[in-house]
Amino acid sequence: MLTKFSVTNFRNFKDKLLIDFEDRHNYGFNKRATKNGIISKSIVFGHNGCGKSNLGFALFDIVITLTDLYADQRLYDKNSFLNADSNLSYAEFNYEFKFGNEIVKYNYRKSEPKILTYEELFIDNKLIYSFNFETKEGKFDNLALIGAETLNLDKDNINFAILRFIANNTIQKEESTIKLLLDFVSHMLWFRSLGSNSFIGMTNEIVGLNDWIVKNNLIEEFEQFLKETASLNLKLDNIQVGNNNILLEKHKYRQLMFDKIASSGTISLQLFFYWYKNFNNISFLFVDEFDAFYHFELSKNIIELILQYEDMQAMLTSHNTYLANNNLLRPDCYFILKDGQLKSFADSTDRELREGHNIEKMLREGEFDE
Amino acid sequence: MSNILFITEGLVDEVNFINNIYNICYKNKKYNIYSYKTTIHTLVSKLFVNDKIDEDLDIRLALKENETDYEKREILSKPYSDIFLIFDLDPHHDNVKFKKIKMMLENFNDSTDKGKLYINYPMLQSFKHLNKMPDNTFKDRKVMLKDIAKYKNISSKESDYDDLTQYNYPILISIAIHHLKKFNYILNGKYEIPKIDDFLRLSHSKLYDKQIKMLSKSNEIYVINTSILNIIEYQPNKILSQVKNQKERFFV
Numbered sequence: 001m002l003t004k005f006s007v008t009n010f011r012n013f014k015d016k017l018l019i020d021f022e023d024r025h026n027y028g029f030n031k032r033a034t035k036n037g038i039i040s041k042s043i044v045f046g047h048n049g050c051g052k053s054n055l056g057f058a059l060f061d062i063v064i065t066l067t068d069l070y071a072d073q074r075l076y077d078k079n080s081f082l083n084a085d086s087n088l089s090y091a092e093f094n095y096e097f098k099f100g101n102e103i104v105k106y107n108y109r110k111s112e113p114k115i116l117t118y119e120e121l122f123i124d125n126k127l128i129y130s131f132n133f134e135t136k137e138g139k140f141d142n143l144a145l146i147g148a149e150t151l152n153l154d155k156d157n158i159n160f161a162i163l164r165f166i167a168n169n170t171i172q173k174e175e176s177t178i179k180l181l182l183d184f185v186s187h188m189l190w191f192r193s194l195g196s197n198s199f200i201g202m203t204n205e206i207v208g209l210n211d212w213i214v215k216n217n218l219i220e221e222f223e224q225f226l227k228e229t230a231s232l233n234l235k236l237d238n239i240q241v242g243n244n245n246i247l248l249e250k251h252k253y254r255q256l257m258f259d260k261i262a263s264s265g266t267i268s269l270q271l272f273f274y275w276y277k278n279f280n281n282i283s284f285l286f287v288d289e290f291d292a293f294y295h296f297e298l299s300k301n302i303i304e305l306i307l308q309y310e311d312m313q314a315m316l317t318s319h320n321t322y323l324a325n326n327n328l329l330r331p332d333c334y335f336i337l338k339d340g341q342l343k344s345f346a347d348s349t350d351r352e353l354r355e356g357h358n359i360e361k362m363l364r365e366g367e368f369d370e
Numbered sequence: 371m372s373n374i375l376f377i378t379e380g381l382v383d384e385v386n387f388i389n390n391i392y393n394i395c396y397k398n399k400k401y402n403i404y405s406y407k408t409t410i411h412t413l414v415s416k417l418f419v420n421d422k423i424d425e426d427l428d429i430r431l432a433l434k435e436n437e438t439d440y441e442k443r444e445i446l447s448k449p450y451s452d453i454f455l456i457f458d459l460d461p462h463h464d465n466v467k468f469k470k471i472k473m474m475l476e477n478f479n480d481s482t483d484k485g486k487l488y489i490n491y492p493m494l495q496s497f498k499h500l501n502k503m504p505d506n507t508f509k510d511r512k513v514m515l516k517d518i519a520k521y522k523n524i525s526s527k528e529s530d531y532d533d534l535t536q537y538n539y540p541i542l543i544s545i546a547i548h549h550l551k552k553f554n555y556i557l558n559g560k561y562e563i564p565k566i567d568d569f570l571r572l573s574h575s576k577l578y579d580k581q582i583k584m585l586s587k588s589n590e591i592y593v594i595n596t597s598i599l600n601i602i603e604y605q606p607n608k609i610l611s612q613v614k615n616q617k618e619r620f621f622v
Contacts, residue, residue, distance in 0.1 A: 350604065352605050357480075361451075
């Protein structure tokens, strides 16, 4: 699991932004929002333009650093990569993971989305290797600890992450740290439900949703999903036109094309359904503005649904204060992003927050403002 | 940051009381005081419909209905993380009215929700009705119904802590702890600092019940100030363990 993350000088985060998922408050309720002492489900609030989307891009930079999986093109934008109010020549990313009892720290710097300038890996506070891509200098004393002692690295010409090179060029056992780390990263998923199906990670495949539903015989399951989450009673069917499947809504006298008549909320929910079918395989989920088109009850149902996936870490952004509720999560699972800093409700007040507190009202009434 | 609204019965003493407490204990908290300048029964009549509290009322908006002063309307229009109501016991009323106050106490029991009502017995000045602390005689300190009209004088005369401006943090906390112990005594028969879970369960409506019963039975009530417990409200774990672990610092 991801236990800590920090980023500096990336997009609007000029100064270091830190996320600490460690469960430090020991709340006795809603344990389902944590796993092994780590906050596993969280919701980020914040004013428009405070950088909620950039927070997702920052977290998911590791996906384009270590994998070739599909990523939203904005992640590759050179112009906005470094903070525009700083003259520092690199952005720094620090990831801390916990696999079993092992603490893995992976840190790197980049001057552009695809150009690494520095990289280091620690396991249980022991430096495994570090490498400066500019001076070509590095320390590789502990490669044996990850079964990479025979690594044949062309230091002068390598232009991608050494960790990636190690993963691809050494034989790693099923439960090895390197394997667990790479597995985690390649099962991270970022998506947003606004506009087109934009995503980062998990796959390289871009599918048409209607076609995917029909081909996988999911029409009935999709109907059921709409009913359970959004109280929508739709009867669906399909016809094939050429190579494409078209989803239809059945009515008494005629059928309507789903794409043409479905509401923004339903379309957004269809996209959610597509990714939801992957939840068993996702290590870390980030959904940007996940409920922009949702009724407040639907938003809550989606959180309840996500909570059922114990092994999946999830972070969602929202403007919907209805979700700030101790029935759903806990004060240390709700975060506010402001001035480039992320703080949980629990850390934004000196009041001892309890289960009985109406945290939605407190959020609206400014309790967690500076 | 907390942004607090106090709705008080009086204008002068309540304001001094709150300013002093917050100046010493919570310098970083922002608050506004709205003085209602009438008794709790008038407030009750604003919030009740057909003998029941109108659950959908926001107390700020309900008070705004009759407020004409521009600045005071502004105060009632702001967002607040906490609302506290500080009122005196008004003993000269009938059972119907007592019942309504009890319902008020049951409903207004969370400052972060609708608001939290503190009733002081017999009035605000009871906070200082203490001899040199630790004052074990406070446990049984009562006031007769016939003396309530002159209680301001009585409490002043019998107080070793009459000058509010001389209070520091240990004195304030010690005063609050005296009232807390008495709360626990009246409800649970134990004149001691309650454990945190018991503290959270102390019911202001049960206290009111006990006091009203005593009043009708023997024409007297226990002297106890509940509004001073506001000091403990935000960080009960921290403050109660402070008192427990730093005995030499406090007078309890």
